[in-house]
Amino acid sequence: MTETATAHRIAITRVFDAPRELVWAAWTDPDQLVCWWGKRGWTAQRSSLVLDVRPGAAFRIVSVCDADGTEMTNEGVWREVVEPERLVFARSPDGDEEELTVVTFTDLGGGRTELRFDAVVRMPGDRRDRAAAGVASAFDRLADLLEGSR
Amino acid sequence: MLVRLTDGELTVGELAEPFPMTLQAVSKHLKVLERAGLVARGRSAQLRPSRLQGAALKDAADWLADFRRFWDESFDRLDEHLREIQREGPA
Numbered sequence: 545m546t547e548t549a550t551a552h553r554i555a556i557t558r559v560f561d562a563p564r565e566l567v568w569a570a571w572t573d574p575d576q577l578v579c580w581w582g583k584r585g586w587t588a589q590r591s592s593l594v595l596d597v598r599p600g601a602a603f604r605i606v607s608v609c610d611a612d613g614t615e616m617t618n619e620g621v622w623r624e625v626v627e628p629e630r631l632v633f634a635r636s637p638d639g640d641e642e643e644l645t646v647v648t649f650t651d652l653g654g655g656r657t658e659l660r661f662d663a664v665v666r667m668p669g670d671r672r673d674r675a676a677a678g679v680a681s682a683f684d685r686l687a688d689l690l691e692g693s694r
Numbered sequence: 695m696l697v698r699l700t701d702g703e704l705t706v707g708e709l710a711e712p713f714p715m716t717l718q719a720v721s722k723h724l725k726v727l728e729r730a731g732l733v734a735r736g737r738s739a740q741l742r743p744s745r746l747q748g749a750a751l752k753d754a755a756d757w758l759a760d761f762r763r764f765w766d767e768s769f770d771r772l773d774e775h776l777r778e779i780q781r782e783g784p785a
Contacts, residue, residue, distance in 0.1 A: 558769045562776035580771035583764050
């Protein structure tokens with residue numbers, strides 16, 4: 545099993561009723577990022593936030609679960625910063641291989657912006673170990689198998 | 695094949711039945727699924743019935759779903775945030 549076989553792509557496209565500069569600012573202004581970052585019921589901490597949107601600089605966002613105080617950290621390095629249209633960041637959850645996320649901001653005119661989010665993810669921790677044994681790649685093969693079984 | 699296995703254990707012969715495939719081809723596919731941790735196989739001589747091994751599959755699927763949910767909900771909140779700051783007007 546190759547490493548690439550265990551990677552997945554998660555792609556999300558959203559259209560926002562806001563001009564592109566505003567959507568860009570919501571990503572790059574620390575005061576705004578903490579307003580929306582994370583699942584519902586979680587609050588990104590402004591005090592410890594490091595955003596520093598420049599190529600090569602690191603970011604670190606700690607969120608706290610409102611219900612039980614559990615902490616979660618998102619961190620990575622900005623790889624590309626093309627204001628106001630493209631952000632690329634790399635995460636390396638296991639400290640080795642990088643996973644790239646590309647965020648594209650497209651001006652649709654009329655004060656609307658399309659955001660395309662495209663992330664490569666691998667299974668973390670113990671799931672990753674099992675992924676190395678092929679669990680995740682099974683998803684990739686599943687379609688082929690079902691196709692071939694017809 | 696995975697869908698058929700949701701009904702319970704099946705031998706290679708039983709599994710191959712509805713498909714225009716040789717037993718050999720079915721065995722090959724089973725081997726992939728077994729390596730992937732999705733299928734477990736019995737040891738009873740040639741029959742070696744196969745059954746689904748759901749936990750590994752579910753773990754991986756749960757993790758991916760959670761990752762996706764993180765971003766789906768973040769973008770819902772981003773949408774609300776953008777509406778809010780536009781209502782307030784320029785700071």
